[in-house]
Amino acid sequence: MKMLINVAETVIADALRGMAAAHPELTVDVENRVIVRRDAPVAGKVGLVSGGGSGHEPLHGGFVGPGMLSAACPGEVFTSPVPDQMVRAAAAVDSGAGVLFIVKNYTGDVLNFDMAQELAEDEGIRVAKVLVNDDVAVTDSLYTAGRRGTGATLFVEKIAGAAAEEGRPLERVEALARQVNESxxxxxxxxxxxxxxxxxxxxxxxxxxxxxxxxxxxxxxxxxxxxxxxxxxxxxxxxxxxxxxxxxxxxxxxxxxxxxxxxxxxxxxxxxxxxxxxxxxxxxxxxxxxxxxxxxxxxxxxxxxxxxxxxxxxxxxxxxxxxxxxxxxx
Amino acid sequence: MKMLINVAETVIADALRGMAAAHPELTVDVENRVIVRRDAPVAGKVGLVSGGGSGHEPLHGGFVGPGMLSAACPGEVFTSPVPDQMVRAAAAVDSGAGVLFIVKNYTGDVLNFDMAQELAEDEGIRVAKVLVNDDVAVTDSLYTAGRRGTGATLFVEKIAGAAAEEGRPLERVEALARQVNESxxxxxxxxxxxxxxxxxxxxxxxxxxxxxxxxxxxxxxxxxxxxxxxxxxxxxxxxxxxxxxxxxxxxxxxxxxxxxxxxxxxxxxxxxxxxxxxxxxxxxxxxxxxxxxxxxxxxxxxxxxxxxxxxxxxxxxxxxxxxxxxxxxx
Missing domain, CATH: 3.30.1180.20 (Dihydroxyacetone kinase; domain 2)
Structure with a gap:
């Protein structure tokens, strides 16, 4: 299978460099693999962080910006990012109003975001978490206990992002994200x-x-x-x-x-x-x-x-x- | 080769119906295959019309709207639209300030837009025309005498569209479109x-x-x-x-x-x-x-x-x- 790449090992770093060049409105930390809107943290507003395996673009990095995500953490292709990325992202976007993690329901993502929540809270960041599990096709799957998180992630990120942009408190942003997922x-x-x-x-x-x-x-x-x-x-x-x-x-x-x-x-x-x-x-x-x-x-x-x-x-x-x-x- | 279609014969009509449903800001004439921005003609402003074979989406229909094209004419897949579509589009977008045809350099498109220009002028519409021929790979090709029109079409449509939106006269919009293509x-x-x-x-x-x-x-x-x-x-x-x-x-x-x-x-x-x-x-x-x-x-x-x-x-x-x-x- 032919691909427009150099070698498999550098695919994520290459893509992040290319994204940085195309989008000066983003801060792209290629080494630590965190994409943050340039004006973060935004005073008084909840920060929204998501992430997951790469290969689903524009999800999630392409949804970072005013009115949607504050930051995204790309993992290797089809592989969860690590807690360190999520903690860095949370620290970069937390204005004191707290941070919402939006997590697609895959075992690796769930575990890593859980650990990141603990670590971020240890650093004094208030973190809430919403799981996206919208795929009705199957319960339990190759990488998932319960339903998989797929297209609804876009709806959750957009609607919660708009609520955060309006300055709604963390509890309300979290409740709206949960409502979107359940709907x-x-x-x-x-x-x-x-x-x-x-x-x-x-x-x-x-x-x-x-x-x-x-x-x-x-x-x-x-x-x-x-x-x-x-x-x-x-x-x-x-x-x-x-x-x-x-x-x-x-x-x-x-x-x-x-x-x-x-x-x-x-x-x-x-x-x-x-x-x-x-x-x-x-x-x-x-x-x-x-x-x-x-x-x-x-x-x-x-x-x-x-x-x-x-x-x-x-x-x-x-x-x-x-x-x-x-x-x-x- | 599997495709997400009904039958080959209805691919364009199906796509236009789907586009109409997704984009209430567009007027999509499925039968006559013309996509027009809903507020056309815009008083005092030059109308921009492009089109070509389908299969290059979002080009051209996806570039219809404020600040870019006034209308687009999709042909069959990889086949020029017919002059009747172009004349309908010109009539739909002409406010009296004239219409610019943006034509990718393929033999069928060039011939059909030439004929459409004559027919539209017979109906009293002032028409200018700009050819896009940016592809340096080859001179003369399977469907082209001279260079092919490819990616620069987006630059021409965007920049000429912005000029038209500002209310610049037809001659100036045409000159800018030509400058973009030449650059x-x-x-x-x-x-x-x-x-x-x-x-x-x-x-x-x-x-x-x-x-x-x-x-x-x-x-x-x-x-x-x-x-x-x-x-x-x-x-x-x-x-x-x-x-x-x-x-x-x-x-x-x-x-x-x-x-x-x-x-x-x-x-x-x-x-x-x-x-x-x-x-x-x-x-x-x-x-x-x-x-x-x-x-x-x-x-x-x-x-x-x-x-x-x-x-x-x-x-x-x-x-x-x-x-x-x-x-x-x-």
Missing amino acids: SRSFGVALAPCTTPAKGSPTFELPPGELELGVGIHGEPGRERRAMMTSREIADFSVDAILEDLDPRDPVLVLVNGMGATPLLELYGFNAEVQRVLGERGVPVARTLVGNYVTSLDMAGASVTLCRVDEELLRLWDAPVSTAGLRWGM | SRSFGVALAPCTTPAKGSPTFELPPGELELGVGIHGEPGRERRAMMTSREIADFSVDAILEDLDPRDPVLVLVNGMGATPLLELYGFNAEVQRVLGERGVPVARTLVGNYVTSLDMAGASVTLCRVDEELLRLWDAPVSTAGLRWGM
């Missing part, structure tokens, strides 16, 4: 596997003519393999899998997310089918976002995330945001 | 080919362990094939190919553009190498943009575009823009 569900499919730089060959095998329904963002197995389906059929299956578990009485935010190698042309076409089935099921759509946001290296496929929103969540979603990967209103 | 050069590489929905198999063959240097955005052959190179070597080759043809006495805008299937992690790493070689060659960098902007379906690879800017071009580049694919400052 969100995701389901993903893979048409082709991804390849990590270290391994150099596909992380799983997917025969020609088959797709993986319910795949995770590291290529973890899903619910089942089937003969290839149409966009229409995949939308029906994905949305119904979500709606089995999410009472759609409120309007929803829709994320139609590309896994990495699926063209935007196809993602928009898939969105048309997602919107059709939501209409057929009587689910009102408040906002829709289509693109590559929570990726899985060069995996082909897509995921759907729905988030039920009340007026406050919708207002916070619409609030200005200025990051490399998501930007509007400023 | 821009691109070079692209492919690590893996793309597959069109209609064909269903790769558009060209690229043996394992080789890359195509100087590839076009439809997989047209480039300068040469070589054994796979490192990111560092590809950056050296690409930037030097550009600098052979572009006198870098001014600062440059840098676009490190993904062809579609190359992860953002790799694009940022590649950007680090592009910045390194620019530094070594003494070329000052004013701004850098990294991401998937002028794609080639699911092709793996990347291109580099440099645009020499004076103070006015830089100011127009920095001006607010609000489109699906590029957004800042508003």
